[in-house]
Amino acid sequence: MSSALPDIRIIDIVDLASFGLVPPCADPGFEHRTCDYWEDADRGSKTARPAWLQPGGSGPARVARRPALFGDDDDDPPFEASLENPFARPAAASSQPFNPLLEKDEAVLDNPFAPPARPRPLADSGVPHKLGLLGRGLIAFGSYAKVLLVEDEPAVYAQFGPLSAYPRALRLRQLYPQLPDAPLPAVITCIATTPAARRAGYAKRLVAAICDDLGERGFAAVEAYPQAEALPDATSAATSGFWLGCGFRIAVDDERFPVLRRLLE
Secondary structure (H helix, E strand, C coil): CCCCCCCEEEEECCCHHHHCCCCCCCCCCECCCCCCCCCCCCCCCCECCHHHHCCCCCCCCCCCECCCCCCCHHHCCECCCCCCCCCCCCCCCCCCCCCCCCCCCCCCCCCCCCCCCCCCCCCCCCCCHHHHHHCCCCCCCCCCEEEEEECCEEEEEEEEEEHHHCHHHHHHHCCCCCCCCCCCCEEEEEEEECHHHCCCCHHHHHHHHHHHHHHHCCCCEEEECCCCCCCHHHCCCCCHHHHHHCCCEEEECCCCCCEEEEECC
């Protein structure tokens, strides 16, 4: 009697609901949902920061100030947020297109000839800091992360995107002039499986889906940057052997920070 195959779904991380599906790291000292290691080449960290899971939890917001023409900056008061600009989009923007020439209570008629509204970027919209980072490319690129679910339980998380979205990857590539400059690749910065779902091929399945997705988005190649000899629970970049099993080839055989590359169809 054969057992039924598990139900597997792959979800793009594009909003708070899908962000909530990101599984915890195997090592509780790290946290996918607060990691900005690849996005911040100078100060980025993989360390768990629970406060960052709250909306706007990446530190106090900066207040816009006028430039000080005379004296110190502290002598000049900040802009008054309450000043009304009749041509500015309302703070609580609705799904309807904004028209500054309409009265406040006047209904906005749908335009059947206009293209459908595109999703707005998540950055600066009151979401956790990491979700804002993942949402930067939603309009022009698409999602930057996916989660693979097994029987509706999160099993594998992956982060990816254009090279320009990850300054640390750009800096790493500068160490290896032998890497091709054109076409610039997409990158997969993170791939992590929960302990209970390991050794079932789920991570490779998610990488294959990401590579298909990136190929459809127009990329000709994708790279990964594992950290050699790192403990499995201390890295989310996997190992060279894992990437080789996913169809990648060694582009830079560095003893500490190799580069793996795969051409996309």
